[in-house]
Amino acid sequence: MQQQSPSSAVGVIGLGAMGMGIASALLEAGLPVIGCDVSASTRDAFVAQGGRSVATPAELAAECDVVVLVVVNAEQVEAVLFGEQGAVAGLAPGSLVIQCATVAPSFARSLGERLTAAGLEMLDAPISGGAAKARSGDLSVMSSGSEAAYAKGQAALEAMAATVYRLGDTPGAGSSVKLVNQHLAGVHIAAAAEAMALGMSMGIDPDTLYEVITHSAGNSWMFENRVPHILKADYTPLSAVDIFVKDLNIVHQTGRELRLSMPVAASALQQFTAASGAGFGREDDAAVIKVYQRLSALELPAANDAQREGEP
Amino acid sequence: MQQQSPSSAVGVIGLGAMGMGIASALLEAGLPVIGCDVSASTRDAFVAQGGRSVATPAELAAECDVVVLVVVNAEQVEAVLFGEQGAVAGLAPGSLVIQCATVAPSFARSLGERLTAAGLEMLDAPISGGAAKARSGDLSVMSSGSEAAYAKGQAALEAMAATVYRLGDTPGAGSSVKLVNQHLAGVHIAAAAEAMALGMSMGIDPDTLYEVITHSAGNSWMFENRVPHILKADYTPLSAVDIFVKDLNIVHQTGRELRLSMPVAASALQQFTAASGAGFGREDDAAVIKVYQRLSALELPAANDAQREGEP
Structure with a gap:
């Protein structure tokens, strides 16, 4: 044929x-x-x-x-x-x-x-x-x-x-299912950053938060995968902030076509957009947490803390 | 002592x-x-x-x-x-x-x-x-x-x-870590409902969505646990919508005390509040998806579809 x-x-x-x-x-x-x-x-x-x-x-x-x-x-x-x-x-x-x-x-x-x-x-x-x-x-x-x-x-x-x-x-069904995945992935990364910002702002040790949450009902694939980047202050892009600006904009555009309001994805999109606007668009997507840092008293873990602690 | x-x-x-x-x-x-x-x-x-x-x-x-x-x-x-x-x-x-x-x-x-x-x-x-x-x-x-x-x-x-x-x-540290968990749990349930609404609105079979997402980076503990309630149309409350109205309000109140803006949790709170306002407050928290149903052409899986299909 x-x-x-x-x-x-x-x-x-x-x-x-x-x-x-x-x-x-x-x-x-x-x-x-x-x-x-x-x-x-x-x-x-x-x-x-x-x-x-x-x-x-x-x-x-x-x-x-x-x-x-x-x-x-x-x-x-x-x-x-x-x-x-x-x-x-x-x-x-x-x-x-x-x-x-x-x-x-x-x-x-x-x-x-x-x-x-x-x-x-x-x-x-x-x-x-x-x-x-x-x-x-x-x-x-x-x-x-x-x-x-x-x-x-x-x-x-x-x-x-x-x-x-x-x-x-x-064609269409494959992209539809991928879009559902990207909706969730984007929201979960923004939520992971926001929740870590909340916990650290309350004075909880971030490594302890990671340990408890990854064994609790609040866990997600993205929390488990991306929060270590925050803990190590390593924002080398495996997948960049701007990828989620793009993909959550496709979610938004598709919602508009379907006339389906998606406020949770919309709020995550705004956080990635803010991260990109603040100059972090090409950093790892976990850098969305820097939006919270810029707008509060939050202190993020610094790179090489372990080495510094060992220095005289 | x-x-x-x-x-x-x-x-x-x-x-x-x-x-x-x-x-x-x-x-x-x-x-x-x-x-x-x-x-x-x-x-x-x-x-x-x-x-x-x-x-x-x-x-x-x-x-x-x-x-x-x-x-x-x-x-x-x-x-x-x-x-x-x-x-x-x-x-x-x-x-x-x-x-x-x-x-x-x-x-x-x-x-x-x-x-x-x-x-x-x-x-x-x-x-x-x-x-x-x-x-x-x-x-x-x-x-x-x-x-x-x-x-x-x-x-x-x-x-x-x-x-x-x-x-x-x-006292305080235990409640702080629990609050971080509830932030994530609440956002993930609302996101699961919203993403399922998106996928079904695009014509994707909901059981297929569940199968693919639970094996992909978009997965969360809550997606895996709560989406089956939507698939079976079983909203018997294991944990009710109003619990997340309460807990995400504590997140909001704590953010106000800390002066930490948390727009992703805020959007999830509004969806649970809408679900409660629509009369679903004492149903299972997965009933937050009914907010999307009420505001779009979305059709949710019906209870007992399997039996009905077997009927003449």
């Missing part, structure tokens, strides 16, 4: 922390992989790992029948697919686009329709798990698409992911 | 779901227990289990040197200790009050000072874990107080709790 094209490489567009990890995992699984990124040094890094690279999506399209998009947002998806050097015009009919960015479900649905009209298949396939799991091929994928799309993407998905949730037969 | 009193029973004031469980666990541990509740039928139920009961805190005080308070709020703590038939006037010097209600840390601190002035000991000892763990003696206790208070309360605490966190040597 699928049209066979002479090309058969897997292309990865966007070699950031997640995209580079995915491209490496695909290589390791023995697939022919071509990477594409605007940055020459990033392309070189992938070549140094044994991959091939090209500078533009158009070049990549000429050699690939499966293209994995690991860019940041809908604007970049639009550009790499339909822009001046975009991939769509060059892809052979029946080729597959696996779209991994977190985008609005309405955008994912409309993208699916446009790619179908262009004779292409699409998997709506947002990813979860972070850079380390991308590198080891252990991501979770929240996906939807046709049987034909899954059949064509099977080898790539197996190499990328430990778990592939199949959530529906058209 | 401790003054010995001729009385040595453990009194439990407040035989609701939690108090009855604690009183039963104390009995089972072989301690002499006297229960006290305003409801005669509740007292009878405890007597039927082999306990003794009295109608007023004053009567209880005459026979106990350890009194466990398992009432609902600070007003009730005030009444059962210092009211007309209150316990404090009748307790022998050196007796211990173990205060388990969730109250403002500032109230717990001040209560400790007043009980010390009355010649009594106090453990600030909010509990966590629910009625089933109360009954089996497996609660978590977030506590603070003097060495003397812990020594006097040891047998009762061991019978009540699987875990006793010792968080400081004066």
Whole structure:
């Protein structure tokens, strides 16, 4: 049923922390992989790992029948697919686009329709798990698409992911479930920061708070994962504040489309927006706690406290 | 060091779901227990289990040197200790009050000072874990107080709790850590309801959402525990909406005392307040999702869907 094209490489567009990890995992699984990124040094890094690279999506399209998009947002998806050097015009009919960015479900649905009209298949396939799991091929994928799309993407998905949730037969469902996850993840990070600010403001030792809460009903995956960054004062971005400014804005936009009021997510969005406005947008998302520090007498744990205590 | 009193029973004031469980666990541990509740039928139920009961805190005080308070709020703590038939006037010097209600840390601190002035000991000892763990003696206790208070309360605490966190040597620290837990628990329940409302409004099957989110970074202890109530449309109160109206109001009040703005908790408080205003205050706290249902086109899972599907 699928049209066979002479090309058969897997292309990865966007070699950031997640995209580079995915491209490496695909290589390791023995697939022919071509990477594409605007940055020459990033392309070189992938070549140094044994991959091939090209500078533009158009070049990549000429050699690939499966293209994995690991860019940041809908604007970049639009550009790499339909822009001046975009991939769509060059892809052979029946080729597959696996779209991994977190985008609005309405955008994912409309993208699916446009790619179908262009004779292409699409998997709506947002990813979860972070850079380390991308590198080891252990991501979770929240996906939807046709049987034909899954059949064509099977080898790539197996190499990328430990778990592939199949959530529906058209694009949109994958992005919808990812958006629910991002709603909760964003609220839980803001809540973790706010609750730690409350506890420390009452004079409770932050390490003790972490110990008690992670064994109590107030625990969340994000509390357990992000509060250690606050305790160590290590705001090296694993995932940045600005990612949640983006994702909670998609929650907000989708709520507006659905006419569904979501005040809890809205309050979390405002805290991430404030963190970004205060200059912390590129720090780790746990830096949202600095909003509370700037607006109160709160003192946060300092880096290297342990060493300092040991000094004369 | 401790003054010995001729009385040595453990009194439990407040035989609701939690108090009855604690009183039963104390009995089972072989301690002499006297229960006290305003409801005669509740007292009878405890007597039927082999306990003794009295109608007023004053009567209880005459026979106990350890009194466990398992009432609902600070007003009730005030009444059962210092009211007309209150316990404090009748307790022998050196007796211990173990205060388990969730109250403002500032109230717990001040209560400790007043009980010390009355010649009594106090453990600030909010509990966590629910009625089933109360009954089996497996609660978590977030506590603070003097060495003397812990020594006097040891047998009762061991019978009540699987875990006793010792968080400081004066009342206030236990209530502070409990308040941080309640902040997170309340926000996470409201967020779980809001995120489920978002997902269902986008057309995603709620059971699928539960399956994916509980295996993803958006998970929380409360999401995992409360969303099944929504899926089964079972709003039998294990913990009621009005409990979080109360506890998030204590968060709000404490933030006001500290001059710490907490917009995420504030938005969750408003959703529980709306649920209570809409008539759901005595339903399970997961009924906060009905606020979203009342304000949108959201359809919630109905009770007994499974049976109905099987009908002709």
